[in-house]
Amino acid sequence: METPTRFDLDLAVAAWRRQLTAQPDLAPADVAELETHLREAFAELRQRGLAESEAFLVARHRVGPPAQIADEFAKAEPLRYWRRCLFWAAGGALVANLWQVTLNCGIEDAMDALDQYAPQWSTASTAFLAIPLAALLYVAVFGLPVFLTIGWFLRRRARAVAVAGSSHFWRSRWRLAVAGTLTILAIEGLQWWALPLSTRNSGNGDSGFFMDTGYNIAVWSGFIMNALWPVCLLALMVWLLPRRESGAKCAA
Amino acid sequence: MLTKDLVAASARPLILSVLAEGESYGYALARRVRELSADQIDWADGMLYPVLRRLEGEGLIASEWRQEENGRERRYYKLTQDGRRALKAEKAQWLAVHNTLSQLWKLQPASI
Numbered sequence: 001m002e003t004p005t006r007f008d009l010d011l012a013v014a015a016w017r018r019q020l021t022a023q024p025d026l027a028p029a030d031v032a033e034l035e036t037h038l039r040e041a042f043a044e045l046r047q048r049g050l051a052e053s054e055a056f057l058v059a060r061h062r063v064g065p066p067a068q069i070a071d072e073f074a075k076a077e078p079l080r081y082w083r084r085c086l087f088w089a090a091g092g093a094l095v096a097n098l099w100q101v102t103l104n105c106g107i108e109d110a111m112d113a114l115d116q117y118a119p120q121w122s123t124a125s126t127a128f129l130a131i132p133l134a135a136l137l138y139v140a141v142f143g144l145p146v147f148l149t150i151g152w153f154l155r156r157r158a159r160a161v162a163v164a165g166s167s168h169f170w171r172s173r174w175r176l177a178v179a180g181t182l183t184i185l186a187i188e189g190l191q192w193w194a195l196p197l198s199t200r201n202s203g204n205g206d207s208g209f210f211m212d213t214g215y216n217i218a219v220w221s222g223f224i225m226n227a228l229w230p231v232c233l234l235a236l237m238v239w240l241l242p243r244r245e246s247g248a249k250c251a252a
Numbered sequence: 253m254l255t256k257d258l259v260a261a262s263a264r265p266l267i268l269s270v271l272a273e274g275e276s277y278g279y280a281l282a283r284r285v286r287e288l289s290a291d292q293i294d295w296a297d298g299m300l301y302p303v304l305r306r307l308e309g310e311g312l313i314a315s316e317w318r319q320e321e322n323g324r325e326r327r328y329y330k331l332t333q334d335g336r337r338a339l340k341a342e343k344a345q346w347l348a349v350h351n352t353l354s355q356l357w358k359l360q361p362a363s364i
């Protein structure tokens with residue numbers, strides 16, 4: 001490639017650095033250390049009389065391909081690798097969970113408001129209209145970010161494969177986050193499927209042993225989904241928070 | 253030129269041995285090995301750092317960031333007591349291989 005522009009070391013290093021920081025297995029301290037190495041190799045090659053652009057190419061070659069270095073780091077510190085995986089999966093699950101809790105509350109409020117301000121619409125016949133409509137709205141609003149995320153990660157994956165050739169599936173934060181999201185959705189789906197009584201009959205005043213039991217389970221499962229899950233996921237994330245090594249400094 | 257497997261296997265004793273001479277940092281370490289081996293051992297230098305992390309994780313070396321005169325930070329590594337012991341064990345193993353091959357090839361065995 002022939003470029004008439006002058007070689008700018010800082011620009012070249014910054015571009016190379018971006019490739020390194022795109023590797024999630026590399027901590028900022030690792031990137032800083034590799035950059036120091038690259039700059040020192042560059043300086044030495046310059047002293048030996050190489051032109052700037054040549055010296056940079058050789059130095060970059062000596063340090064090695066970023067994806068391969070990241071692979072070696074992941075192998076050298078498997079615990080850090082797994083912590084990172086779990087961290088992002090928990091992050092995705094937490095976002096999905098909070099999003100859903102917020103939407104649930106919103107739909108309940110909307111139904112309550114309908115009861116209060118338009119009681120003539122709040123009869124059994126309108127339930128046939130309102131509930132599917134609400135469900136449709138719910139799927140559209142709730143599903144959209146999920147589909148967007150999936151689409152985005154597929155695009156990213158295609159690009160990552162084109163660039164790196166040998167990219168690991170679980171190496172991307174977004175893939176992990178989507179996996180966490182799907183996990184929490186699957187758990188919620190199981191809950192709905194396993195507890196049809198509680199969700200169908202909790203509100204219509206029809207009492208009896210099954211209904212009471214169903215209602216109690218619904219309250220408990222609601223409690224678990226709305227309060228316990230986010231707290232547990234948050235605690236998990238805090239515990240897994242990527243730790244800075246002692247004494248490690250990060251270049252800006 | 254060494255094969256990839258041999259480069260990977262020898263990285264550990266080489267790093268420990270260079271650090272036994274005194275503390276050092278990544279670039280100087282790689283340069284020392286390259287010079288001593290007359291360019292026969294040609295590491296992809298980036299691969300040196302994961303090995304350093306592993307050795308640090310095992311408690312064989314310790315690291316510390318220090319500010320240089322030019323304002324840049326450099327990470328220095330030094331051998332720990334455990335590292336010295338590990339180096340002794342490594343040395344015995346590599347000399348055993350070396351001596352065996354030396355006898356087979358009718359070379360002078362290395363002194364321990």
